[in-house]
Amino acid sequence: MDFSAAHQQIEEACDDMQVPATRLAGEQVLLSFKQASGNLEACKYILVDSKMCMILSLANYAREQLLHAISVITKRSLDDYYDEEKQAILRQVQELVNSTGYSQQIGIGLANALTDEFSTIKSSNVGVTWNFHKKSKDFFEANILLPFFEIVLRVLHQRLQLYTVKENGTKTNSHRPDPRDDTLLAISVALAEKILTWDFSGPNDTVLAGTFIKEENDCMLPEDELFMTARTRAFPPHWRSILLNSDVLQMFFTLLKAVQESEMLAHRTRQCLIQLSGLRIEIFENETQIKEYMSIIIRGIMSFINDLSVDLPERSASSEYGPRLLGVTQMIRRFLCTIPLDILCSNSEIYSFLQEVAQLTAICLRETATDKDGLGYLVEESTWSMEAFDELLAIWVKLVQDVQNYINPNPYSTHEIDLTRVQMSSFNPAGIMGFLTEASYHITATYIDTRIEMAKFSIFEEDDYGGYKDWDTYGDQLMSIAILGRVVGQKALERLHGLLHERYSRLKTFFHSGVAIDGSNNYLNSLHETTNWLILISGFMLTDSGESETLLVPDALMKLSISQSNLGKNRDQVVMLSKTIIEILELFSLDASTVEASHCSPRVAETLFWFLERWAKTYLLIDETYYSSMSQNLIAAFGKPTSQGVGIQILEMIIELTKRNFVLWNADVDPLLQIVRMLNSFAKEPALRNGLLQSEKFIPLITFFTDSLNSLPEMIHNILVQTITIIISGASDPDLRLNYFEILAQAIEKRLLNALQRPDFDQKYQQAEVMSDIMSALEMFDGLALASSISNSAMVFSFCAKYFESFVRILQYYQNCPEVIVLVLQFFKSFVSHIEFSQLTTEQTQLVYKTIGEIFKVYSEANLGKNMSKLIEEGNEEPYSDISTLLGLLTELIATDLHGFSKPDSAQDTSGSLNVPNIVFYGINQLVPLLNREMLKIPRMCGGYIRLVSNGYQAITPLALFVHNGERKENSLAVQHLYPFLDKFLQIILECLLFKDFEASLIDPAAESLVALICARRNFYNSLVSSIIAQQAPDIRNHLQEAFYNLSISVPETLPESVLRPRDVSVLLNGSPERPNTTSPSSSQPCLVLPNLNMRIPIPAKITTPPTTAPEIINVFVLLPLLDDDDDDLPWPPAVGLVPSPFAGVDVSKDVLVLVIVTIVGIFDPAFDVGAKLGV
C-alpha cells in the first residue's frame, strides 16, 4: 500500500465527511479502507504524519482504546499472578511517568484506564463474576490506588509550575502556555478526580455497591440523608500522610486558580476540592492536624468567595460564574457539614468565615430574582444561584440543628455528640447560637423578599409543571426556611402576617373596585403569586409535614404562643397568621356567577386548601394531652368545645368553604382534588372526623356531592365517594355510621335506579343522559369498593350485592359500549382487592365468586371472535382497558387467596362451593382466547399479564414441595404420577433461565420454583445438568461445572415441611392430573393443551361451564399457548396457577440462589447485563 497516497485519500475523505453533500462518499472511502489489506501499517503512518485535527483526535481515541484494552487484559488475568508479580502494574506506570514527553502521557493515560477498569461503576462488561470484580477492586484499592495518587500529585505539581507566575516573576504573558492545550494536565486532573471520588469499600461491605445489599447498610445517618446528598467517602487511615499534607491541599487551590479558563479542567479540579473539603474527622490523628487542615480550607474558600465578588461587575461576560459559585458552595457545605461544630468553633477564623457564608447566601438569593435581560424573564444564571442557595441553606439548617442539639440534647437523635470532647474544648453553643439567630432571620427575611420579587416574573411562567406542585418542587427549600424561621419565630411570623394582611387588603380593594385599571392583569397576577408564596411559606412555618402520623405544633411555635398568653388569643401571632389565611380563603370563596369570581386563581385556591389540610391536622381541635405545656391561646382559638375552644365553628366554616369552592371550581380538577385530599386527611384524624360527623352541615355536604356528581370532572367521581365512605366508616357509634351509610347508599341507589327503572330503558339505554347516570352510579359503587375496610366490609357488601345481578345485566345491555363495560369490570376489581373477605359469610363469598364467573361468561360471549374496526382501539390512550382490567381482576382474586384473606380451608369441604382456584381457572380460560400478541406488546397489558404469570410459578412450587415431602415420608407411590410433570417443569424452567430472554420480574418466583423442583427431582436435575454441560464447548465446561456445583450446594437437601400449607396438600390430593394423553387429540373430554409440554390435562367437564357446582378440584397449570413461536420478544410461556407461595415468611436464601443463577447465565452470555436483569 502506498502510505502517502492512502494518507491523502483519508484526509480528503475526512474533509468530505464534514460536508453533508459528500458525507456518504467520504464514509464509503473510510469503510473500504477498513477492509483493505495492510491498513494497520498505513494507519500507523497516517497517525504519526497527519496534522489534521480530525485525525489527531483519532489518535487520542486509538490511544485510549489501546489503554482500555490493556486494562481489561490486566484485570482479567489478575488471578493468574502472584501478588509480587501484580506489582508490575505499578512499576510500569511509574516507569512511564518518570520518563519524559509522550511516555508520561501514556503512563497517566494507563493509570486512568486502570482506575476506571478496577472501579465499581466504570468497569467493562467482560463476563467475570461479581466476586472477581470485588476481589480485583479490593486489590487495586489496597495496593495501587494510593501510589497512583502520589504519582499524579507529582505530575500535577510539575505542570502547575508552568502556569503559576511568581509574584516577582518576569514571565510575560506572551510566553505563558495555555492550560487548555495541555493534554497531560487534563488527564492528570481527570485521574486525580477519579481517585478522590473512589468508592472505597467500607469495613462491612461484602458485596459490590448496587447489588442486593440494602440501603440501610450505608453509613449514612437518616438526618444526613435528608440534608446531605453526598458525602466524601472515608479514606483509609494510611492515606493520611498524603491527604493532610498542607502542600497537597494548597496545590489544589492553586491549581483551580490556574486552570480557571478551561471549563473542563476547572470543573474537575473543583470536584477534587469538594472531596477534599469534606475529610472525615476519623482521618485526623491529633488537634494540630485538624487545625491546620481547617485553616487551609477556610482560607482557600475565603479567597474563592472573594474572587467571586471581585468579578461581580464583569460577570455577565463569563459563563463560568454559575459553576464557580455552585462549586464554592458545595465545598463550603462539605466542610461545614462534616467537621463537628465544636471543632469548627475552635478555629479563630470561623466567625468571619460564617459571616462571609451568610453574605454569600444573601447574594445568591438576590441573584435568583435578578431580571438580567430586562425582558421579564429570569436569566439562566438564576438557576445556578438558586442551586447554590440550596446548598448554603442546607448548611444553615444543619448548623442550627446541631447547636440546638448541643444546647438541648435530643435523646432520640441519631447524632452522637462526643461530650467529653465538647467539655474539654472551650465550645460555647450559646455564642454561636446568637450568631445563627441573626443569620436565620437575615436569610428568612431575604427569602421572603426574594419570593415576592420573583413573583413579578410569574406571569411569564408557562404552566408546564407536569403536575408538580410548588410545595413538592420547593419542599426541601421551604422546609429548611421554616426551620430557620422558627429560630426567630416571633419576627418571622410578624413579617409573614404583615405581608399577608397587606395582600388581603389589596385583594379586597381590587374585588370591590370591580374591573380595574389598565395592566390589572399583571397586577392581579403578581398579587396572586405573592399571596401563593406567602401562604406556602406560612404553611411550612406553622406546620410540619407528615403523611400518617399525628402532627404536633412545632415546639418553637408552641413556646412562642405560650409566651404571648398575656396578649390573648386575638393578638397571638400563631393565631393571627392562621386566621388571616382563612380570611383570604373566605375572600376567595366567591359565588361562581359573579364577575369577581373570574379574578380568582385556581392555583391560590389549591394552595389555600393545601394549607388548610396541614394546618387543621396540626391545630384544629388540638389535643392538649400530646403536649407537656400548652398554649391557652391556641386552645381558645382552635380547641375542642370541651376545652372551651371554638374549633368546631372553624370546622363548620371549612365545610361551608369546601362547598362554595366545589361550586366555584367545579370545572377545575386541581383545586377539587386538593379539597378531596384535605377531606381524606380529615378522615384519618379522629377529632376532625368526629367533628365532621357531628356537624349538621355534613349531611347537606354529602347530598350536595352526590347530587352534583354528573357535572363534576370524571376523575373526581369515585374518589369523592371513597372519601365520604372512609369518613363515615370511622364513626364510632354504629347507629350513626349506619345512618350515614344509608344516606350515601340511597344517593347511589337513586342514581342507578333513575336509569335502570325507566319504563323506556330498553329504548333509551344508549341515550347520553341515561348512560351518564349509569356510569356515575358505577363510579360511585367503585368509590364504595375502594373504601372497603375491615370496619365496613359487611355493610359495603350488603349494599353492593343487591346490585350484582344488575351489574351483570348492564354488562349484557351495554356489550357494545366499552366505556360502560370497563366501569363494571373496574368495580369488581376494586371490590375484590379491597373488600375484607374475612368479614363475609361463606354464602356471601360464594355470591361474589359466582357473580365474577358470570361476568367472565357474559363478557366472553359478547366479545369472542369479535372483529373491531381499527378505528375503535387506535388512537385510544389506553387500548384494551377492559381486558387489562379483567387481568387485574384475576390477579387481585389470586392475591386474596395467596394472602389467606379468602375463606378458610374448610370451605372446600362443602360440596357445591366455589373457590378462588376454580374461578381463576375459569376466568383465564375465558380470557385467553381473547388475548392476542398485539395486546401483549402494550407495556401495561404485558405488565398485568406478567403479574398473573408470576403467580404461576407460585403454583409449580407447592406441587414440587408436595412431591418432595411425599418422598421423604417414603410415600413415593402416592406422588409418582406427578414425576413426568415435574421433570418437564424443571427442564423448562432451567432452560428458560439459562438460554431464553427471561423477564426480570419473574426471576424471583422462578428461582423459588427451581429450588423446590431441584429438591423434589434431584436425580433428574443432575442428569439435566450433565447433559447441558456436555453440550457446551470444552473451554467453558470447567467454569460451568463449578457454577452448577455452587448452585447444587446452595440448594438444601431437604426443605422444611412447614413451607407447605395443609390446604395446598388437600388441593393436590383431591385432584391428580392425569398422565399425558397424546394419542387421542379428538377426545370429547375438554382438555387443557400445553403444546410446549406436549401435555394434555383433562379438565373436569363442569369447569367449562360457569362454575355453579363443585368441579373436581385440580391444581392446574395453564401454559398459555399463544407465545409458542421462537421469534418471540416476549417472556417465556408462563404458567398460571392458583396456589399460594410457600415461601412466604420462610427464610430461604433466595438471594444466594438468584446470584448463582445469574452467574451461570453470565457464563453463557457475556453480554448478560446483570444489573438490568435484576432491575438494580
Added chain:
Amino acid sequence: MGDEEHQHHDFQEAGSGASATYPVQCSALRKNGYVLLKGRPCKIVEMSTSKTGKHGHAKVHLVGLDIFTGKKLEDISPSTHNMDVPNVNRTEFQLLNIDDGYLSLMTSDGSTKDDVRVPEGDLGEKIQADFDEGKELLITIISAMGEEAAISYKEAPKCTYA
C-alpha cells in the same frame, strides 16, 4: 355557527323523541366518551387541561376521532363552557346479504335494513370473506346525528336447542 345550528335541527331523530345531542360542561366530558367537534360526532381519545399562565383558569384540550370517517379533530375550550354530546347508538344486526356494497341487515321487528355501506378497508374485507364462507354474522352498527356505519362484527353464537 349558523351551519352547526342548522345541522342540529336536521338531525332530530324522528320517532324516539330524543334530541341528537345533549349539553355537558366541558370539564365533565369523559375520556372514551363522545363529543361534537366542529359539528362532527367524535370519540374522545385525548383530554388534557392547560392554563394560561400560572394563575389562569383551566382550558380543556380535546382530541377526537370522527366516528364515521376516523378523521382526527381537535378543539380547545374553557373548562366551564358547555359542549354538545351526541346521542350515539350501537346496535347489533344479523347480516342477511351483501348487495352492491351495501349490507342487508335484519332489524328486531323482522324487516330488513339495506342502507348501511360495507365498511371500507380491512373490516369490510373480513366481513365479505366471512360472509362468503357462509358464516352467520352479527354486525354492530353505530349511529349518531343521522349517520350510520358498521364498526365491528362477530360470528353469531351457534344456538344449540336442548
